[in-house]
Amino acid sequence: MIAVNDHTEQLAGGWGGTVLRTGGTVRRSTGHWTPAVHELLKHLESVGFEGAPRVFGVDSEGHEVLTFIDGQTAASAEGWPAWLRFEANLVRVARLLRRFHDAVKSFRPGPELQWRDGRRGLRDGEIIGHNDVSLANLVADSTGRIHSLIDWDNAGPTTRRRDLAYAAWHVVGLHARDHARARGWSKAPDVARRLQMFLDAYGLEDHEGFVDDIIACIGEAVRSCRVAVQAGDHGAWPFVALLARDLEFVCQHRSALEQRNHAMRA
Template structure:
């Protein structure tokens, strides 16, 4: 749901399994051509989504393979470069366009997916509204798998849920514009100079297929606010890592990001 630095233990090999992520509440391992990760209450809904994407030929999603002997969700492994390295991939215009087109292609693939009414998503919602589709919910550069300079996969579907497609667009643009100050862009996000955020939003919008950028800054702010609300909701229900994020003050950081976007929207539109 939010970008992360590599955790201690990431990439290590233990007992024949490669540890892809090892945090207190989420250990993810690669075993052969599969990935094993803890199941969540909303895993059945995500599994139905991934199987729909496989059926319609959306090749960027991992295959849903059920559960292993200890109840972990089992997915097909997508080889390539992901995680923090993804930030640098969307700095050039070609990478930015590829990022936008991946989201466009996902939205097209999911447009006719109507989840069964008994499937509940991470926010507790069921069904799908008339102007909604099942958004990815966490479409950030760290969740895209890259190979040879092009996207080949899309990871981490835990926050998929029904919403207006502009939620995914606004969420992606927070990181693609990006809605960050110049110092962070230069020091952490691989920009060689301060980004022209307005132009980057135009490039993203054109590649996605939008006719206008009108309303996209509001979409960014709305996505930021909804992220805060979802983290708070999941934390209140005792889910991890959101409960720890709340205890550690991470929501304050997320709220500050929204305030930055509001105060600097002149850089974005």
């Protein structure tokens, strides 16, 4: 076991539990998924992927111990910082996600490893994805350049396109007007143009049906929030309406999103 240092600082964020910083390490609450996530992070280190924390183990109080990735996050800022909306960072996130997907394609988790959603193993065509590439889980340097992903607790079996669709929803800014305004957009972004930039930066060859992938992703998030509310998590209730409006927004703009991407690929 790794000893707990007395000099600790509680970090902002960490919806999944306690997040403490001790020097150059972060200590976080664990769950049944932690051994699987640690194997994933060890694999990423072994193949040279630099956009994720490294694993040290578990401390004497049962917290996982990871490297602290220095930089700015949305949780450490007042509101949603401007650098999250930069087009240069839109491109950086897409390329970061592509590097991660390429790095993880050789990872074959053992059948004993269970992910947060209860899944084990991989089906044909699946990879282990991050599954939560949202603005809150991005780290930027002092100049606002995004370089890393944090909070890997939701990692698990998925496909490249599903992982990419979830990221596109958040990073492109595919939100209803009130949601976009709350995230710092003083005027509506050109989401069709931003989506095309994002997918081109990732290097997605087949754009056909990708807007439907995003719609399916948001729909699943809405359903998950409703299930949480039904289970007694009343804190999830505000998100049901918020995400439902995002879903309606993308459905209403489906043609424009598809046409822009098809035109740019022609």
